[in-house]
Amino acid sequence: MRSLLRENGLKWLASDVAIGWNNKNLLRCIVTSCRAVVLPRFGAAEVMEIRDDVSVPTLKPHEVLVRARAVSVNPLDTRMRAGYGRSLFQPLLPIILGRDVSGEVADVGSSVKSLRVGQEVFGALHPTAVRGTYADYVILSEDKLAPKPSSISHVEASAIPFAALTAWRALKSTARITKGQRVLVIGGGGTVGFAAVQLAVAAGCHVSTTCGDESIDRLLAAGAEQAIDYTSEDVEVAIKGHFDAALDTIGVAETERVAISLLKRGGHYMTLQGEAASLTDRYGIAVGLPLATAILLKKQIEYRYRHGIEYWWTFMRADPEGLHEIRKLSEAGKLKIPVEKILPITKVREAHEDKDRRKVIGKVVLEVD
Numbered sequence: 001m002r003s004l005l006r007e008n009g010l011k012w013l014a015s016d017v018a019i020g021w022n023n024k025n026l027l028r029c030i031v032t033s034c035r036a037v038v039l040p041r042f043g044a045a046e047v048m049e050i051r052d053d054v055s056v057p058t059l060k061p062h063e064v065l066v067r068a069r070a071v072s073v074n075p076l077d078t079r080m081r082a083g084y085g086r087s088l089f090q091p092l093l094p095i096i097l098g099r100d101v102s103g104e105v106a107d108v109g110s111s112v113k114s115l116r117v118g119q120e121v122f123g124a125l126h127p128t129a130v131r132g133t134y135a136d137y138v139i140l141s142e143d144k145l146a147p148k149p150s151s152i153s154h155v156e157a158s159a160i161p162f163a164a165l166t167a168w169r170a171l172k173s174t175a176r177i178t179k180g181q182r183v184l185v186i187g188g189g190g191t192v193g194f195a196a197v198q199l200a201v202a203a204g205c206h207v208s209t210t211c212g213d214e215s216i217d218r219l220l221a222a223g224a225e226q227a228i229d230y231t232s233e234d235v236e237v238a239i240k241g242h243f244d245a246a247l248d249t250i251g252v253a254e255t256e257r258v259a260i261s262l263l264k265r266g267g268h269y270m271t272l273q274g275e276a277a278s279l280t281d282r283y284g285i286a287v288g289l290p291l292a293t294a295i296l297l298k299k300q301i302e303y304r305y306r307h308g309i310e311y312w313w314t315f316m317r318a319d320p321e322g323l324h325e326i327r328k329l330s331e332a333g334k335l336k337i338p339v340e341k342i343l344p345i346t347k348v349r350e351a352h353e354d355k356d357r358r359k360v361i362g363k364v365v366l367e368v369d
């Protein structure tokens with residue numbers, strides 16, 4: 001390894017990091033191992049371990065090595081830790097949790113064109129990624145990263161991509177909302193819901209949302225025309241139909257029924273609580289996946305023919321164009337995700353416990369020093 005580094009003009013810095021200039025005069029940083037939060041088995045927060053010697057794979061041509069500065073905690077992280085997705089992840093343990101990251105480019109694969117070493121970037125991994133972002137060094141493909149909005153910190157930036165891309169997928173890629181349309185967001189007080197409200201407002205839509213009492217002012221200030229407290233009001237009575245699109249971040253039977261009843265014919269209902277993972281966890285991939293497909297198809301047919309409504313299970317997906325638009329909106333101050341608590345990554349267990357016990361309702365971010 002050391003001779004390979006010398007050949008490329010690189011300097012060995014420590015047992016796991018080398019830095020220097022390659023033959024194209026580009027700064028290279030070769031990292032062979034790093035500190036990461038590892039999940040060796042499913043369980044409560046204490047099962048997570050911080051290890052110093054987790055190997056960092058060699059970059060593929062389209063990949064980027066990011067020196068993480070902040071990673072945010074998503075509900076998916078705590079659910080995965082507890083066993084959600086076990087049908088996929090069990091054979092791959094130990095895995096690294098975490099989807100969101102903000103940091104600096106440490107190295108780029110040979111075909112990466114849009115990013116350079118040293119640039120500040122933010123982005124998010126797909127829900128099924130095995131090597132997550134709770135680590136000093138994170139690998140993402142180029143299409144999952146964008147330059148970090150310069151007006152915000154790494155902590156603030158790390159709170160945005162996974163949630164905002166989920167909202168983007170639903171509203172922009174699936175429902176294809178356009179100016180003047182009416183959009184309903186069930187759960188506007190949550191991270192994805194708040195991102196969805198801001199995306200829809202920025203697209204020129206008329207937005208109504210449901211949320212807890214303490215989130216009402218924040219949602220109205222973000223441009224929602226109506227923010228209804230779901231804990232004290234009858235949402236169906238307080239919100240008048242007819243909407244072009246409804247994003248249901250809660251996705252229980254009651255919110256689904258209400259949202260469907262408020263949609264106009266041709267409208268789109270999108271739930272974030274698709275059952276593919278939970279059914280494959282329960283019945284295995286061979287039975288669970290076809291069962292999930294059958295349930296989805298049955299609902300799609302039923303809603304289309306009974307109500308004239310398009311029904312979707314929405315999942316986060318990388319979208320380079322979406323991430324660049326999200327960055328622009330953030331730069332313009334039109335898309336913000338409030339961060340409730342910041343902890344060093346060494347306190348990752350505390351962060352997960354806070355979310356498990358609902359001690360912190362909003363976003364928790366882990367700083368990576």
Ligand SMILES: NC(=O)c1ccc[n+]([C@@H]2O[C@H](COP(=O)([O-])OP(=O)(O)OC[C@H]3O[C@@H](n4cnc5c(N)ncnc54)[C@H](OP(=O)(O)O)[C@@H]3O)[C@@H](O)[C@H]2O)c1
Nearest residue numbers: 075166187189190191192193211212215230272314315316
């Ligand atoms: N399918 C996917 O790819 C995908 C991607 C991201 C997230 N998700 C899922 O989507 C959900 C939301 O994620 P998140 O990151 O936004 O979580 P979050 O920030 O923890 O937000 C959850 C919020 O939901 C609100 N809420 C609970 N019950 C409600 C109800 N009956 N009506 C209206 N609001 C209600 C609460 O808001 P108040 O404080 O206002 O009461 C709570 O703060 C999670 O279940 C997550 O696992 C799925």
